[in-house]
Amino acid sequence: MRDAFSGYHPAVNFIFFLSVLGFGVVILHPAFLVAGIVGALSYFLLLHGGKGLKRIAMMLPLFLAVILLNPLVNRDGATILFQVFGIPYTLEALVYGAVLSGMFLTMILWFSCYSNLMTGDKFTSLFGNLIPSLSLLLVMIFRMVPSLIRKGKQITGARQSIGKEMSGTDEAMTVLGCLITWALEGSIVTADSMRSRGYGTSKRTSFMIYRMAKRDWGLLSAIFVLSAALIAVISAGHTTATFTPEWYLAPISPIGLLLYGFLSLIPTLLHLQEALVWHISRSRI
């Protein structure tokens, strides 16, 4: 799936996710929560399509459980609805549970988008210049894990066809031993290959496949400005929300809400903008 936001520099992607995840944890005000969910959900659906809906539906019981079980743990509420096993079940705690599960939903949605966008190579390219050896280590691990899984399958297949069924811990240990020997043998070759290409002869540099273009700087500064403004809104107390023992919600600040909504909707808006541009240029042809 082609997506406009993922075409930006990984650093921009990364900082965006850092910022929305940060605000998502800090802000509990229901109005802001809804704005955040709208932004995250719309982008999540753009990335995953119909399958995404199914995945959210599967998570619903979890959210429901958080809402319903919170009052059993959190007993500070003032308005007692009824008693369960002698525990007061309060309205405030129930609402707090709903807010918490809304926060979880936002987090899960953003993380899902994050893992879709930030592939291993994007992530390592961020730190390539800062910590070259660590980033190389990560790259090698990214490569090693799937290759070990493939080799493991090969070994179990080969053993199956000489009558060694995969059952019991003994057999699993044998396969593991075989896998380790094989991998070690391979790593000697890899080490030779690295040394013969000058690894360790001088200070490593990193090849940057991604370049910060003008639009990347533009978007990055937009994210920074929005975040700074939001921090100001938060410190002014416009997003304060407490639920127990009695709830208090700060009066809604339209500017703050607008800022947060806009920040959360950035990927979706970029996506729509691109779709629109293509639509127009195609209709011109």
Place this chain on the structure above:
Amino acid sequence: MAHFQIQNLTFSYAAAKNKRSLDDVSLTIEKGEYIVLCGKSGSGKTTLLKHLKSVLTPSGKRSGAILFNGTPMEQVSQRDQSSKIGYVMQNPDDQIVTDKVWHELAFGLESLGCDQKTMRARVAEMACYFGIQDWFHRDVANLSGGQKQLLNLASIMAMQPEVLILDEPTSQLDPIAASDFLNTVRKINIELGTTVIITEHRLEDIFPYADRAVVMDGGKVIADDTPRNIGKLLWEQKNDMFTAMPTPVRVFYGADGNGDCPLTVREGRNWLSKSFPEGAKVNALPVQELPDEIENPALVLKELWFRYEKNSPDILRGVSAEVPAGSLYAIVGGNGAGKSTALKAICGICKPYRGKVKIFGKPIEKYKSTELFQSCLAMLPQDPKSLFVAKTVREELEEMTKDQAKISEIAATCEIENLLNSHPYDLSGGEQQRAALAKVLLTQPKLLLLDEPTKGIDSFFKEKLAKILCKLKEQGITIVMVSHDVEFCAKYADAVSMFFDGQVLTTDTPRRFFGNNSFYTTAANRMSRHVFSMAVTAEDVVNLYRENRHG
């Protein structure tokens, strides 16, 4: 000034003090030369190559000297060595360090600390020269073996080396990918003037183009001459290495030909044309046909369909075949045609969603899995390493049975008695193959499946393997083999099937099968088809030549 000068180099590994891996080797390599290093496995080729790049040089006792551009090797800086001497190894997979194609191309440059601008230019240049643009952003894991090896070559060439050393670079590749790779190496030599030093089993593709061939045996250089003279020399010495020579060379000397020895199929054709003018009556070899009905076939496949996932394309698309008991049945075909998957379907690792597999007349589902793999069916996987779990070959075999008499018997059949106390990973490719085969044979199969048994094995070991397979056939074992190696199938198989597009398209005796093909056939057939019909091996051509010239 010579590029490399090796003077009286003698070397023995630290572990084996009295055995000399290199014995008084002296060799001069000029700039821009293309040199083929040949010799049996264990003749010291790899050891010699590793001495040409000191980060790879093994530890042990050494005397003599190696000069690179006139400077002793020890005094050449690490940095100069890394960039000026490129080294491509055998295994395409293990040489790759990173997970993305672009990153791998840049790896050497990153290590040398190049700046962004230089790296960008070099990487772009390499991607274009090697035709990598289309898969520049791909994950390394999704590349084919041929692409991986090309990537290894390109990422070394990005450092602009003066010399390229290649240690059996195509042993793990299929023939088409292998000849693509070797053509690229030749292109680098011709267009860039890079010195090339290469060891190879597949001499057909490189022998004609090499400036010099150096033959090694027991750590000594026994011949160093032009390829044409080397053929003659080995023939006169009755050297074992002669079996590795390209088909035209073997035919020429086998038939006592006169004139210049042909090196390529084209030269071979011309030489035969001269010997047999057009219109001359030529005797042909007798051609056998396959029987129409096979009685009590060992294996029957009926309309097998298989795919790995519900939404993925079908790999097997109606495979049907019958394998007569006690025969060596070969399945040939291109890469990714589904040959290996067919083998997996036969032994039940892949379950076809339609169709039937019958083994000795009984459907595979009717066998209990313990029953199927005990004294009935077994498969030798493509990579023998996937079977090795122990510290010595003997323990490897003891995993299968405790019966020492049985172990000695099988070890004798596979000719690995002298390897029983070695670690499986210390063996050469051909030896590993035989050790794995021994392990598989200890299940006492009546039907043996082999997946690419000749992969990465030199001609000498191939003949050994062929002998073992013949012995097994005499014991009544049915062998089904999947292979890219048309020469091997033509020489030893009883029936050959063409696998294409998920189906078995034709089945015939090797002579009729390869005799009727004009592209997908052996070098001997391509060389002789305008004079002799149905000659598919070098021996066929030699026999026909002698019969027709002197008869």
